[in-house]
Amino acid sequence: MLHCPRKTARTLVYSGIFLATGLAQAFALDPTGDWRVADGVANIRVAECNGSMWGAVAWEKQPGGRDTHNPDVSKQNRPTLGMPILIDMRKKPGVDQWEGQVYNAKDGQFYSSTIKPLSPDQMEIQGCVLGFLCGGETWTRVAGPIPSSPANSMAKGPPKSPGAPPHTAGMTAPKTTGSVGPKTPGQKLATAAHPADPVGDICLLPDIAGFAH
Template sequence: MLHCPRTVARTIVYSGIFLATGVSTVLAADPTGDWKVADGVANIRVAQCSGNMWGVVAWEKTPGGKDKNNPDTAKQSRPTLGMPILIDMKKKPGVDAWEGEVYNAKDGQLYSSTIKPVGADQLEIQGCVLGFLCGGETWTRVGPPIPSSPSNSMAKGAPKAAPGAPPKTAAPAAPPKTTGAVNPAPAPKAAPGQKQAAGQPADIGDICLLPDIARFAH
């Protein structure tokens, strides 16, 4: 009987270590959040939209970029801010990796791609054209993981507000975060002599609601 409390205490300690290790593993395998690309020219926001991962340009070192290399002439004038980069990436069975496509604005091409978290603060991106010319880079975390929420699991065909309809009155309680939303973070400081372009938002908000994603994810 005298040994029971000690045994219980030891069990609690071991359980705590196990749970802490499990939580760390979950966080380490979460690709959502804001990531700085390898050359530092942009941050990509990755979020889960209706079950799959999407990533868009959330910040640019040089504001005002255009998708000028897109082979679709109708898209060559679209802003690169808010442009999808990681497209409809699906979880690979049994591993912490997601497969889909990555859009390379430098050449206007889509590549078969895989993303894989490495620890809690790095994300490996691999891309290939037709199974060859493979390459990749590592992104660095600059924003926390984005929690999931049912508010972005909108079923296809769900009723939408009519154009021009007034927004619904917000409930007294704070609404849950949507899957693609993230707590606003301070915008990266401009380098000496560099000014942030007028009109560029500090945070683009819920990427799952962007038109280029919503038409696929909802």
């Protein structure tokens, strides 16, 4: 039976389009980067630190916040800028979801949490107390994604060029991600509005570096 060359070529083209679309979606669902929380009061920077996802406050609508509701008295005066929010989120096998804990600065409590990218520009976060009272919200991407550092031995895929991490005296740097990802239109706007980045590579923040090792 003879095959029609034109039909075969058309089939290959369609197959290539579907394959390319599927690969693009797979690579696009990356939780790293800067995300605006639902009520718009803060941006959370998410990065991979030694194979786990961590998130810290990277921008505040009202600067100067303090972690006043923390049950640990020694932490009640720490700035909320740079404070870890997503704690040691581990990827669930076979799905684009990460599980760990979320810190709620409004009541100083930790909750079981799941993050799941819904699209390249939206991510869902859900938190539960002992398996009930679950609630969630959707965050919107404002910058990123953040490429993994070649130094991160647990990072998946080929190494990418990292952003330059800040120099931190007296601290042993963990295996970490770069602080700046490929530029997107949203990121250019964020950079222009906030040229000085006081947070940088969140994997080097003491509260995260002490755990991610």
